[in-house]
Amino acid sequence: MKxxxxxxxxxxxxxxxxxxxxxxxxxxxxVLELKVAKEDLGKVIGKQGRTARAMRTILxxxxxxxxxxxxLEIIE
Numbered sequence: 001m002k003x004x005x006x007x008x009x010x011x012x013x014x015x016x017x018x019x020x021x022x023x024x025x026x027x028x029x030x031v032l033e034l035k036v037a038k039e040d041l042g043k044v045i046g047k048q049g050r051t052a053r054a055m056r057t058i059l060x061x062x063x064x065x066x067x068x069x070x071x072l073e074i075i076e
Contacts, residue, residue, distance in 0.1 A: 001063055001070050005032055008055055013040035029069040032059070036074075044074060 002023045010016035018037040023030055036044050045052045056072050063070035 001030070001059060002032060004062060005034060005055065005059065005072060008058070009034055009036060009044060012043050012051065013037065014043070015040055029071060031071045031073060034072060034074050038076075041074070041076060 002021050006019060006021045009019045009021070013019060013036055015037045018035075018040070020035045022033045022035075024033070034044065043051070044055075046054075052072075052074060059070050059072050
């Protein structure tokens with residue numbers, strides 16, 4: 001899941017070298033924290049949060065296959 005979000009985020013931003021994804025594992029849920037450069041934050045979130053919502057939808061579909069819940073948090 002971490003590699004999936006990393007790949008999508010790097011494709012969206014102008015500074016792909018500043019994209020970091022950290023994973024916090026739990027028993028049934030894992031949290032992915034996405035950090036990007038300040039000027040790329042708007043590109044990752046998108047208009048009215050559409051891009052972020054789409055990334056979360058893809059993530060939930062991929063995590064459902066492995067029967068685990070994954071949450072995406074975008075850190076400023």
